[in-house]
Amino acid sequence: MRNQLLFLRNGKVVTGLAILGFFTLLAVLGPWLSPYDPNQVSDALLSPPSATHWLGTDHTGRDILSQIIVGARGVLVVGLVAGVSATVVGVLVGVTAGFVGGVGDESLSALSNMFLVIPQLPLIILIAAQLPSAGGLTVALVIGATGWAWGARVLRAQTLSLRKRDFVEAARANGERTWRLVLAEVLPNLTAVIASGFVGTVTFAVLSQVTLSFIGITPVSEWNWGTILFWAQNNLALQRGAWWWFVPAGACIALLGMALTLVNFGIDEIVNPRLRSTGLHARSLRRRGIRPRVGFTPVVREVRS
Amino acid sequence: MSAGVETDPGVARDAGPTAEDPVLEIRNLSVDYGFGDDPTHVLRDVSLTLRRGEVLGLAGESGCGKSTLAYAATRLLPPPGLITGGEVWLTGRDGERADLLSLSDAELRAARWRDIAIVFQGAMSSLNPVFRIEKQIVDGILAHRPRMRREEARERAAELLRLVGISADRLRSYPHQLSGGMRQRVMIAMALALEPQVLIMDEPTTALDVVMQRQILEQVMELRERLGFSVVFITHDVSLLVEVADRIAVMYAGEIVETAAARDVYTRPRHPYSAGLLGSFPPLHGPRRELTGIPGAPPDLSAREPGCPFAPRCPHAMDVCRTELPVLGRTAQGEDGRLVACHLHTAGAPLPEEVGR
Amino acid sequence: MSFLLRRIAFYVLTAWAAITINFFIPRLLPGDPVTALLGRMQGRIDSNAEHALRVLFGLDQDATLWQQYLDYWGLLLRGDLGLSFTHFPTPVSEIVNQSLPWTVGLVGVATVIAFVVGSLIGTFLGWRRGTWADGLLPVATFFQAVPYFWLGLITIAVLSVNLGWFPSSGSYDRGLVPAFTGEFIGSVVYYGFLPALTVVLSSVAGWVLGMRNMMVTVSSEDYVTVAHAKGLAERQVMLGYAARNAVLPQVSSFALSLGFVVGGTLIMEMVFSYQGIGYTLYQAVSTHDYPLMQGCFLVITLSVLVANMVADLAYALLDPRTRTEDR
Ligand SMILES: Nc1ncnc2c1ncn2[C@@H]1O[C@H](COP(=O)(O)OP(=O)(O)O)[C@@H](O)[C@H]1O
Ligand code: SF4
Ligand SMILES: [Mg+2]
Numbered sequence: 001m002r003n004q005l006l007f008l009r010n011g012k013v014v015t016g017l018a019i020l021g022f023f024t025l026l027a028v029l030g031p032w033l034s035p036y037d038p039n040q041v042s043d044a045l046l047s048p049p050s051a052t053h054w055l056g057t058d059h060t061g062r063d064i065l066s067q068i069i070v071g072a073r074g075v076l077v078v079g080l081v082a083g084v085s086a087t088v089v090g091v092l093v094g095v096t097a098g099f100v101g102g103v104g105d106e107s108l109s110a111l112s113n114m115f116l117v118i119p120q121l122p123l124i125i126l127i128a129a130q131l132p133s134a135g136g137l138t139v140a141l142v143i144g145a146t147g148w149a150w151g152a153r154v155l156r157a158q159t160l161s162l163r164k165r166d167f168v169e170a171a172r173a174n175g176e177r178t179w180r181l182v183l184a185e186v187l188p189n190l191t192a193v194i195a196s197g198f199v200g201t202v203t204f205a206v207l208s209q210v211t212l213s214f215i216g217i218t219p220v221s222e223w224n225w226g227t228i229l230f231w232a233q234n235n236l237a238l239q240r241g242a243w244w245w246f247v248p249a250g251a252c253i254a255l256l257g258m259a260l261t262l263v264n265f266g267i268d269e270i271v272n273p274r275l276r277s278t279g280l281h282a283r284s285l286r287r288r289g290i291r292p293r294v295g296f297t298p299v300v301r302e303v304r305s
Numbered sequence: 306m307s308a309g310v311e312t313d314p315g316v317a318r319d320a321g322p323t324a325e326d327p328v329l330e331i332r333n334l335s336v337d338y339g340f341g342d343d344p345t346h347v348l349r350d351v352s353l354t355l356r357r358g359e360v361l362g363l364a365g366e367s368g369c370g371k372s373t374l375a376y377a378a379t380r381l382l383p384p385p386g387l388i389t390g391g392e393v394w395l396t397g398r399d400g401e402r403a404d405l406l407s408l409s410d411a412e413l414r415a416a417r418w419r420d421i422a423i424v425f426q427g428a429m430s431s432l433n434p435v436f437r438i439e440k441q442i443v444d445g446i447l448a449h450r451p452r453m454r455r456e457e458a459r460e461r462a463a464e465l466l467r468l469v470g471i472s473a474d475r476l477r478s479y480p481h482q483l484s485g486g487m488r489q490r491v492m493i494a495m496a497l498a499l500e501p502q503v504l505i506m507d508e509p510t511t512a513l514d515v516v517m518q519r520q521i522l523e524q525v526m527e528l529r530e531r532l533g534f535s536v537v538f539i540t541h542d543v544s545l546l547v548e549v550a551d552r553i554a555v556m557y558a559g560e561i562v563e564t565a566a567a568r569d570v571y572t573r574p575r576h577p578y579s580a581g582l583l584g585s586f587p588p589l590h591g592p593r594r595e596l597t598g599i600p601g602a603p604p605d606l607s608a609r610e611p612g613c614p615f616a617p618r619c620p621h622a623m624d625v626c627r628t629e630l631p632v633l634g635r636t637a638q639g640e641d642g643r644l645v646a647c648h649l650h651t652a653g654a655p656l657p658e659e660v661g662r
Numbered sequence: 663m664s665f666l667l668r669r670i671a672f673y674v675l676t677a678w679a680a681i682t683i684n685f686f687i688p689r690l691l692p693g694d695p696v697t698a699l700l701g702r703m704q705g706r707i708d709s710n711a712e713h714a715l716r717v718l719f720g721l722d723q724d725a726t727l728w729q730q731y732l733d734y735w736g737l738l739l740r741g742d743l744g745l746s747f748t749h750f751p752t753p754v755s756e757i758v759n760q761s762l763p764w765t766v767g768l769v770g771v772a773t774v775i776a777f778v779v780g781s782l783i784g785t786f787l788g789w790r791r792g793t794w795a796d797g798l799l800p801v802a803t804f805f806q807a808v809p810y811f812w813l814g815l816i817t818i819a820v821l822s823v824n825l826g827w828f829p830s831s832g833s834y835d836r837g838l839v840p841a842f843t844g845e846f847i848g849s850v851v852y853y854g855f856l857p858a859l860t861v862v863l864s865s866v867a868g869w870v871l872g873m874r875n876m877m878v879t880v881s882s883e884d885y886v887t888v889a890h891a892k893g894l895a896e897r898q899v900m901l902g903y904a905a906r907n908a909v910l911p912q913v914s915s916f917a918l919s920l921g922f923v924v925g926g927t928l929i930m931e932m933v934f935s936y937q938g939i940g941y942t943l944y945q946a947v948s949t950h951d952y953p954l955m956q957g958c959f960l961v962i963t964l965s966v967l968v969a970n971m972v973a974d975l976a977y978a979l980l981d982p983r984t985r986t987e988d989r
Contacts, residue, residue: 114676116918118683119966121925122943126959127687129947204922207809211929214811215944229812233933238819238830246819250812257807265803268875285792290340290387292792294881295890295899296413297382299406301390340792381891383882384792410896417893425891430884433903435910435982444902445892479982495892 010269016262023256026072034066038223049244056244059235067228068248074224075206075256078140082205085144087198090151095182095190097152098159109156115149124208128217136209139218143205151197158193162186196267203260210253225249327396328535329355329378329421329503334391336370336377336559344387345607347373348559351391352633355503360529360536362550362567364543364582368603370559371539372426375505379421380405380413395420398502419449422496426507426539428489432480438466439476442495449499465494469524486517493525497532504529505537510545522549543582547571555579558604558614561633565643573662575636575645577619580659613648621649621657637661665984669974673967680963684956685734688719697721711745718744718953743960744953748945754957757942762961764833765938768854769927770969772861773920779862780869781912785905787870788877799874805867810926814860814933821856828856831935857934861927868923872915876908883907910981917973920966928962939965 026033035054042061049056055065097108127142162168168185176184187194212218213226216234220227228249232238237245285291290298331353337344347370355361363371376382378393393405397420405413405421425431433441442462447453463473469490480488489509496504506525510518526549529536538550546553546567553570555563555578563576574580581599601618604610612627613619619626625648636643637650638661649656707715715721717733725733737743743754787795805813822830834840835849880886881904889903928940935941939958946954978984 110672110675113672113918114679117673117676117921117967117970118680118963119921119925121922122928122959122962123683125943125947126684126955129950129955130688130952203807207926210809211811211926214809215929215932216948229815233815238815238823241819241823243819246812246815250809250815253812254804254808257809258803261803261807285340288340292340292384294383294789294886294904295381295896296410297377297380297386297388299380299388376887379891381887383887414893414895417891419893423888423891425884425888427884431888433885433889433907435907435980437982444889444894444898448892448894448898481983 010266012262013266016259016266019255019259020263023072023076023252023259026069027076028073030070030073034063034069036063036066038062038067038070039221046240046242046245048242055248056242058231058237058242058245064228064245064248067223068225068252071223071225071228071249072252074136074222074227075210075253078136078143078209078224079202079206081137081140082143082147082209083198083202085141086148086201086205087151087194089144089148090155090197090201091187091190091194093148094152094155095159095186098156099163099178099182099186101160101163105156109153112149112152112156115146116153120146120204121208121211124212125215125217128212133219135219136222136224139209139212140205143208144201147201147204147208151194151201154193154197155190158190159186162189192267192270196264199260199264199267203257203264206253206256206260225253326357327354327394328357329396329537330392330394331374331378332392332394334374334377334393335389336373336382337387337389339385340387344385346389346559346609347606348377351559351561353554353561353564355535355537357396357502357535358533359552360526360538360550362543362546362553363537363539363556364546364553364579365541365556366582366599366603367541368606369556370606371541371556372507373559374556375423375507375537375539378405379417379423379505381423395503415449418445418496418501419499420501421503421505422499422501423505424489424492424496424507424509426509427512428492428509429485429512431492432488434480436479437476438462438478438480438483438491442466442476442491442498445495446498461498462494465498466491468497468528469494486513486521489513489517489521490524493521493528497528497534500532500534502534503537504534505539507539508541509538511540511542518545525549543570543579543585555582558609559606560614560646561644562615562647563643563645564633565640565645569640569643575638575640575643575650575660576647577621577649577657577660578615581618621660623648623652625652666974666978669971673971677964677967680967681735681738681960684960685731688952688956689730707745707751711751714742715744715953718956738960743957746946746954747951748949748954749951754953757954758939758957758961761937761939761942762965764936765928765931765940766965768833768857768931768936768938769861769924769940772858773865773923773927775858776862776865777869777912777916780866781873781905781909783866784870784873784875784912785877785900785908788874788881788908789900789904791878791881799871802867802870802874805864806871808864810860810864811929811933813864814857814930817856817860817863818933829853830856833937854936857930857936860934861930864926864930865923868919869912869916873905873908873912876911877904880904880908910977913973913977913980917970917977920969920973924962924966924969 040062042057044053044057044061046059047053047057053063053065055068057063093108093112097105123146124142128139131138168181171181171185209218210224210226210229213224214229214233216230220230229246232242232246289300292298331351333350333352334348335346335350336348337346339345351374353361363374365371373382373386377386377388380388382388388406391406394402395405395416396402403412403416405416408416432438439459439462442465443455443458446458446461447455450458459476462476466473466475471487471490471494475483475487483491493509510521513521525536538546540546543553547570550567552564553567554561555570555576557578563570563574563579565575570579571583574583578599585598599618604614604617612629613622613631616622616626629648631646631648633644633646634651636645637656649660655661714737717730717737741755743758745751746754746757749757787798818830822828833850833853834846835853838846838849840846886899886904889899894903928943931938931940932944939962943955943958943962945951946958
């Protein structure tokens, strides 16, 4: 309970969640919100932002704002599906490895380390390029299948340390079934780590998917922010100085990624209290003349009430 | 040995250097945790004097603020620790007195290790795992003697190891290659590198087994005789202190509640908390006592109640205890050289037998 | 030593796994892109090369899976990765050989620079926590969240298209003949500067944040407090004690994140049309040149494994605990 309150009091988390909420809204309501059909060509070829086209148009006169709004769904759905599938695999592998120990642990750890070391993006490209049709969902599943290893690694370490804690040992001594033990005692204590892994995977998935779309592996007719950049790159938006074509889409990706990172910072601060900076606001510290330093405790002789 | 020496009972609150030959005088030290609007006041006006050549024991349960006191006095308390008041006067070898809390960074750096060295709680983590023992000792020496040759410093390090009974070829070892007891000895050797006047030892033996504890204690006491430094010895184990300390200060909830000669605390405690503490540990020597312990746990310092912090656990708590904070003062018996902070001693009523022997 | 032996065993295993994945992908995935192409090449491709392609892509269905697997290994051990479709009939291994040095030069140098610079900045940020330096954190967070290739697009737009300071594509002046001359090397550095800068910009933030967090954690370790208690100079405590230890997890995560970082930086080659392995992979993807794609993946993976091993070696040198038997 306390942790949850702490979580929501954290400014970073609130900012992150607010941005995520905004994009979720776009993803759900996109087709109704967008001013034009993103595929609808017009006479306004490659025109800069104006009152009719807030973010300008592309080389065939399609409205870029509409592409971005409609594209939000593609990005979020892939992120979510990939995040969920990778997290499920990560939890299964990580918790099992941490809990069974011995040879099982060794081999599962080796497996996840392998998946970490093998460069994922080239692997995803290789798989996606050989699939007859690599639509958003397929790509999401491929990302999930290759991106679970980091979460598994962290979860294994946490499970290992949990396993040695008193309450788990006690439950085990009481003859609790293993799966009950895992469900009732271990998993609840891993929530923060699982959440952090999930958010991390979503970030990775979004970046990967956008990258794949950018290099033209996913169908270019499926709108997402990477597709916009694909069109921009292939139609020399850079050389033509059409900044409105590639800046907003990239900014949206960056904003979404930042929101996810902020949420993860909040989670990290819960897991590792040393990172918590409660009261460490530079301005208020300066006002009180405190310079927080390791090795030289600040001395502040204030008049006490 | 200054145990039992008659002193002015007003020492701790007096402003001047009154106690005979003090090396370290902590005056009204206050410490908070938290830089924000609602900090935890951990230490409140703590005063303590260490005399030259003396072993001063600091006792109290875990969480009473002993480590905080030691770290704050040397300004080593990590964030979010904040010193909100007080002075820490250190008398240098030349007799000059300086307030550690007002020194500049450079001056404080120079005084550290040279005048005042610390052996921290947990020798396991006090040594840097990636450096050889040699480098860690030599670094400390060279920081203060920049003109010394590395070779010389290395010889000094070897000498120090021998001093604590470790063969000099261990200099080339990494911390993880040493046993817990050896690591603690290395820390002690390292602390003595510059022949400091004050050695603060924070639970130096808590993690060790009883045999190792004894060995190390005896060694430190012997070195003290030989090198003549003063010691602040921190532990939660009062019966251990009785063996090694000249005087004992008992801490509870961030305050000193009793100071007296070690023997006096042991045989005639004046504060109910001291009495309770003595009942929690078996004596190392002498007749066995029944272990009673103190019910309950030390209070959460972030939510202090008014009155005596020990009141919820005290068998003799009175009404006044729940409203007024007792201050350190003379005992009801008017004994010299000891102070206690308990309303029993000012109430005028006869003392319970536990604290009135 | 057992640490290094264990690691080497792990890498051998991983290399085997990567090669095996490469063997199975075309066999497991639906669709058969190669047969059609082989049909089109009929007559222009000699039987040896055709056989190699059949082995690589699992079209030799008459052999058992095990036999296919052995054949596949046989090809790899001879360095035969098949023929490229687009650059027909150049062998894949030749194309890969030509592009790999460019990647090692660009991505390798830039990644190492990013690691060093990022760790230094992170050291400083972690040490100065609660001061104005914290203001740099949001900036780092932003750079970490930006997709690599987009940053590449922006730098091109600003530094190349608008200001005209750097060329926007290529890896050296096409008017020059590759040779070890000052002029040619200068041209390589000039052309490589922008892509390298983008790789550094986009990957540095991760190292900054990682190191900063490690510094915060390590700063409250007892041995750092002891270093202060010894009266060591601030610089010595910060670099010699705190950063020296904080960099350890940083190096091991360097090893683990190489795969990720390299993936991202390869895309950068695509943006800059830089003739490295990433660009080659891109071309292979856009021209459906499957043998080349497979070869690129294999070479990228093996290179990352080698880089990993180097990082592990560095770790072993930095942490004495890995050098003695487990304790
Ligand atoms: N970072 C912190 N924030 C808030 N309170 C703290 C912090 N560190 C220690 N404390 C509190 O300070 C008190 C004194 O701790 P400490 O000095 O370590 O006690 P001791 O050494 O006697 O066991 C404890 O009650 C503890 O809860
Ligand atoms: S002041 Fe009261 S509560 Fe506190 S120790 Fe004395 S008698 Fe007990
Ligand atoms: Mg302590």
